[in-house]
Amino acid sequence: MDRIDTGRAHPARVYDYVLGGKDHYAVDVEAGDAMIESWPSLPVSMRQNRLFMERAARHLAREAGIRQFLDIGTGLPTSPNLHEVVQRERPDASVVYVDNDPIVLRHAEALLTSSPEGRTAYLDADMREPGTILGSAAVRELFDPGQPVALTVIAMLHFIRPPDDYALVRRLLDPLPPGSFLAISTATADFAPEEISRVVREYESRGIPMVPRSAAEVGAFFEGLELVGPGLTQVHRWRPEAAQEGVAPAEVAMYGAVARKP
Template sequence: MPAEIDTSTAHPARRYDYWLGGKDNFKADRESGDAVAAAFPEVRTAAIENRAFMRRVARFLAGEAGIDQFLDIGTGIPTSPNLHEIAQSFNPTARVVYVDNDPIVLAHARARLDSDPNGSTVYLDADIRRPDDILAHPDVRQALDFSRPLALMVVAVLHFVPDADDPYRVVSRLVSELPPGSYVVLSHATSDFMPPSTATEVNDADKATKVTFQFRGHDEFARFFDGLEIMPPGITSVAHWHADDESQPRPTAAETAVYGAVARVP
């Protein structure tokens, strides 16, 4: 195990992998995941539905919207079909930059993220809290053409950025580099649909396992889209975003506790 991988402390990407039924996680990740699940048993449903939301959005952007460039921040441990596989199934020349700050994600990304030879798949080890490091990185600038529309994907990441790190500044800085016609995709955990006691228990479980986490409500989530054109159906549960073709009945907003939305840069 590379020395830079700390297996003694839970990491969001590896915990997410555990909830999705993956095997790329460690004891600390499983203990943290189980602690949250004890407070909110539907958390595995939330993780599964959030992943499905990403895939539906990818099909919409690559298919209907014609987007062929993606900047995916907080990609997590790869699971197939991943973003680049979906995008390149519509356009083999699609280019995807994945960003995460967990060394084990980097290791798996290098091993698994095989691009179509006509396109490009790049992985960057960076932290969303330092957006300028991402935007100015030569690999990002080489892979993506910021003079043409692209999609910024920040899926199930911002609830790990506390107010002290000013997530609104982070998103605003990232969006400021996007040309008109680009898209912004966000999802975020919310306590709007759970009893206050449940939200407290989830927060306590995260603190006990040293995971920084912050729920945000509808209006707080909406602030991330200031100045953008939110696409139909607006801000909704990730389980309900263009989910007519998914198995029915869909999980309720309370069972997922994650908002999702897609917006266009005017």
Template structure:
């Protein structure tokens, strides 16, 4: 009998050789630094330290956003029964990753990760540690090329696109303007079957306008575009979808864990929300 899961236990071979451009800051590595990770370089730490100087709670806000991703994934799997996830803008693997949260609910969950950052590609093996019952896969791709992503054979080999899928866009949309991001999200949602979900977390200056404005300028000075959105602007990504409670909310107010840290709104600069495609 053929072991259909043998590929997951096989040696994936050497990590791909990629140019990490370590001489300049990178959004994924700055985020990793703010999380307290080690996959970053002097240029990333320099940019991160400037952000922290003008925004002392940046580390807290970043941890709150990451924790919210965990809650989003768990709610999609536990409450809404989602078993397939299409995660675009994955970022550097940080345990627990999305598939680890989903597969803790149901080991049969399947996840396709997408990112175009060289540092994420170099660590992609950490995203392929699926349970034997489920499956994970990685596509080296760009959110801006939705047609290529939706036609990619890895997507179709891993997920059944006739059944509901959760499209998760976690901390990626704030790197794109509304003019770029909205059509991309609309195209992706349109390609998913009824019963699918859109899940978004994205940056805002609503709760700490002065601090975020200064931090955003440091990102731009480091060559990293960023666009902070109001709650209303975030809600517009979900046009035509059915809200899951409580709609769009600051990450600390989106289904907080009872035993999690109590955070003031000014410490959190990310909105979160999920909604269902009817």
């Protein structure tokens, strides 16, 4: 646990604070409060991103029949977690969570308990090392290499600067079998440019890079893939349910999409 830096804000802990969690430090509270002051809709946007993850995961398990999930940038456990969503639909599903923050590891080991039929593992690794992830014991032991995988990269890519971002996603996706899926959500300034610019400055003033992307820039992650309807859209507009009613476009600064690898 020596790697935990309580003197600097961490994106996962800020996210936890804004969503009303309890696994954060004073520095994360200060950062979260500053960001909310810059853009009061930040909690709405983050909640809608979380709900997008749930709907996308449910679709992949229920309708696409996926039983193997590789989740990059897990963040702090916030129920329902991805494995809880997918194992309700497919109790025998296997989920490998990937993150490189020690506080996430501590909570993941305590809280990410699989269904009896399924399997769940946590991998302490960096997204910038796709070979380490795909060659890990967790992936080898939990996944059938001949079966499709859902690669989920939720609210992570806006912390990766170009051009590394596109290459990293491809290096994770290319080895996966045909019929695999890619689910992404990432930040945009398309709908509240001034407000998001202020949030970006708050992140970067704390040494956290943040790169909002246009629709075209997010769409480039899905080149060569088959987008699942409704395609690339703000996260609250992707297969909306009751929890998305009344949410205004200017309150959501996240694009999301799900696509199939042919």
